[in-house]
Amino acid sequence: MSLADSDRELVVEELDREPTPAEAALFENLWSEHCAYRSSRPLLSAFDSEGEQVVVGPGDDAAVVALPGSEEGGADEGTTYITMGIESHNHPSYVDPFDGAATGVGGIVRDTLSMGAYPIALADSLYFGEFDREHSKYLFEGVVEGISHYGNCIGVPTVAGSVDFHPDYEGNPLVNVACVGLTTEDRLVTAEAQKPGNKLVLVGNGTGRDGLGGASFASEDLSEDAETEDRPAVQVGDPYTEKLLIEANEQLVDEGLIQSARDLGAAGLGGASSELVAKGGLGADIELERVHQREPNMNALEILLAESQERMCYEIEPENVDRVREIAERFDLGCSVIGEVTEGNYTCTFNGETVVDVDGHFLGEGAPMNDLPSEAPEQPETDLPDVDLEDAFDAVVSSPSTASKQWVYRQYDHEVGVRTSVGPGDDAAIIAVREASAEPRRGNSESSRPSEDEVFRDSADESSGDSREIGQGLAISAGAAPNWTTAAPYEGAKAIALENATNVAAKGATPLAAVDCLNGGNPEKPDVYGGFEGIVDGLADMCATLEAPVVGGNVSLYNDSVAGPIPPTPTLAMVGTKDGYDAPPLAVTADTDGDSRLLLVGDVGLESDEPRLGGAEYLAQFDGSDAFPELPDDPAALVETLADVANDDATLAVHDVSHGGLAVALAEMVTDDAGLEVSIPATESADDPANAAAAALFHEQPGRALIQTESPEAIREAFDGVAPVVELGSATDDGRLAIDVGGRTIATDAAAIRERRATIERELE
Incomplete structure (x- = not known):
């Protein structure tokens, strides 16, 4: 580790002396890109980042958001809050995929605590090189x-996320982990030191000695021999101790013993303690x-x-x-x-x-x-492939990026805590x-754990229509789309924000x-x-349009x-709320009676001669390129309307x-x-019917x-005045999928689709 010459000059000027070795190392880590955001801030x-629901915005270990209407519920401890945090553990996960990813989970959970x-x-949200590469599979x-090991051991369910494969992640995978926590107004703690004379414990x-220089390591390009030389910079996790820490922290909060707190992550004790006191304008x-x-x-x-x-x-x-010592001893913690x-x-x-x-502030x-x-x-530029439509269907449906991720999430305990409805x-x-x-009060005994009956009210409660009785549903969606932001960073990032919002709305939130x-x-x-600037602006603009503060x-x-740079990758984790x-x-x-219909809300893709396939998996599979599709005119109204429709009694399914x-x-x-029998309308005026059909099916x-x-x-x-609605067909009871697109027919069934979509399982089991 070494402090850059230009930074050293600033430090010497401020201190009016040369820094000690410990000071120089501390400045190097806390002034690194990873900690100081020198290029991105x-x-x-x-x-x-503002809104009436925002209690604590950027700058703390995690954000705090008030749930709508929770102050009206008569809660003993005040308004119900959720916390939201996200972090990356990219470089460590390349050097040591198991410990790198595991400690990423541990770190974001402690930010919540x-x-x-x-x-x-x-x-x-995980991003790797091409799936057919052995090194990508290893990572x-x-x-x-x-x-799975860390999350399952600490008893926090992994319920959402994404997995993408793209050749430009081969030399540098991404591991992004988000965590949602639950607290109340009276239990809220921040990372701002309160009063001189208080003890730091x-x-x-x-x-x-594990993880030495981790912050500075994360602020440099990965070298060719990073897997061996940088191994000491990767932390080693112990989820069983983390579980004890979770419960001890809960006890400390219950008893009101904490004045402020910070987890030890980047730059270790030096980073956590200096940031804690500096945030309060104090020292230590x-x-x-x-x-x-x-x-x-x-x-x-x-x-x-x-x-x-x-x-x-x-x-x-x-x-x-x-008393803090007693609680730590009870949970066998130092x-x-x-x-x-x-x-x-x-x-x-x-x-x-x-x-x-x-x-402290200068540091x-x-x-x-x-x-x-x-x-x-x-x-x-537009360079569209010439591929048989049925072959293209097989390739896209079975692509590792779009195929089933069941192999991944079946390793996660997503039901622990008995809160997971979807x-x-x-x-x-x-x-x-x-x-x-x-x-229920949480603690160290089984009797303090919530039962399923406590969490999920019975149907009689729900039929009462009292949302305060049945509680709220918190919808969670997370991910990005490297194909989109590779094709168009700004437009692709806007699309990612809208995509996550649409996911949330599809569940009625x-x-x-x-x-x-x-x-x-x-x-x-x-x-x-330039690409990074594009994803920042695109994400910011669409989230503002959706009135979803970041x-x-x-x-x-x-x-x-x-191997080169990764695609600009703006992972977004979005939450939404609904009654019940x-x-x-x-x-x-x-549907054997034919009473229901399958509708598409949004653009079919055949209203013009322009196929607009940019960023599509179809092009990734066949080495094509094209402009990115236009986005809806009023995305906020679309999302709001979709959420309303999803909650309607006449709605049978939404995807x-x-x-x-x-x-x-x-x-x-x-x-x-x-099954489904659908017909996607095609325009006879299209100059190239084959490309028009591909656009309809794959854009x-x-x-x-x-x-x-x-x-x-x-x-x-x-949706009148909000988005076009096209009737595609109807459901059947035979498990078959028949798609007619522009006079071309694709026919298959659920068993064949399941086989196509089992790409990851076939390769890894």
């Missing part, structure tokens, strides 16, 4: 195993030798910067320190009183020698921002949330807020930085390797149309008991949905 003001919240759901299997695992005196350690003979720099997992730093009033909050500098001593003495906020050149990305594999997950007064994980390559390359997030740059937790299914219902277009969406709706304009309804006229009326 100038762009982030584009996001609208530091806000006084209990974690209730996880969503992971993929290791990452999924790491996520470290609770959790012993400190070791820390004695590093007091830190409980699991390895002998650690020096000051190692204690300060090690990123050992499962550790929390708490600000505790002096009279409550003994506990050290390492110092106290002061009105002066941030100082650290080691065996009586001062090794750090700096202004945390003094890094200069980068002013980088950027180049706007070039628009792709799990992974659907457009969005739905988690049950009730009023705080009805929440209205978008509430979002967090983002902005992944890019080396920002010092003008074309890469309340927090993470930036991960320097995702570059000898029922939702229309994704699959169609068999978002996105990756793979109508081909994949229709295939996913068919079951052994229910991926977001903001579209398939709806099975017993009242098609009501759907048309609801």
